[in-house]
Amino acid sequence: MAEFQEIKATAREHTGSAATRAIRRAGRVPGIIYGDQKPPKTISLDYGEVWRQVKTGTFLSTVFTVDLDGEKTRVIPRELQLDPVRDFPTHVDFLRLGKGARIAVEVPVSFINEEESPGLKRGGVLNVVRHTIEMLCPAESIPDSIEADVTGLDIGDSIHISNMKIPDDVELTITDRDFTVATIAGRMAEIIEEVVEDLEEGLEGEEGIEGEEGVEGEEGAEDGEDSQD
């Protein structure tokens, strides 16, 4: 279980795009704390501190204690907005946690014993279907990660959620089916695909030369297009 991390914040008075842009220009990340039947509070956090936590990869499943000008609140990040181009954090939503709160969190899956899988040794690929698994757990004991053991798995085999060890105090949010977490896929299908593509490329090259000859009108080009289909 991840230890509680402390993060310092300051209250921000103004909301809206202009005010938040000014906060970002000042090297801070705007955020909000809500939940637990209390009014929401708009805050701002230090950019470097947020980025350090985000880089760990477990930011959304870590409980933080936000120190808001001396007043401490236990929270969990619910949403992290990133800039689509440069991937820096632009906004963080925190959910206030009351006593004995149970929350739905996305816990990362880690794969172990990859060397002991005959399928992977033979050149198979571990095709991860779910990188994270959503589960309901007490705020005090959120697992760091869930281990998936691939020992003895061959090409074509898969790991389902029922094959994995889930802590006792944790409940899965998907309970109606035994969903797949990962599969071990073979390489043969893709190799055949590539060979077919190489052959197709050869044919296309020949067609291209024909196309260049018939450049007089639209009809000729249309014929070329049809032949490609």
Add this chain to the structure above:
Amino acid sequence: MLQPKRTKFRKAQKGRIKGTAKGGSSLNFGSYGLKAQKPARITSRQIEAARRAMTRQMKRVGRVWIRIFPDVPVSKKPTEVRMGKGKGAPEFWCAKVKPGRIMFEIDGVSDVIAREALRLGAAKLPVKTRVVARLGDN
């Protein structure tokens, strides 16, 4: 090469690529990805060349996902033809890519091989790109 099976209209207007990617800006399948930093039209040939460069560098280990699809027909007039007399014939297909879009994803190979494969793939594309990794992996 990728192209639509059938389309409603044969020809499309050129348009402009404005703004940043609204979706497809985070990794969905693999552990590493190639993210566009500028707007661009990527042709189906460029996508195929990039895919080939990546799979060959990876020596057929691991997996590559293509997150863009060339669904815009680009027309061209024949050479030595005067202007006017209607729009040219469809010549090739392209994907309109906005900054922030993940174009390719890779998984099943080491960090060094993945980054090198994406670097080689990026060399085939007419756009400035950046290699991104799943948070926690870098």
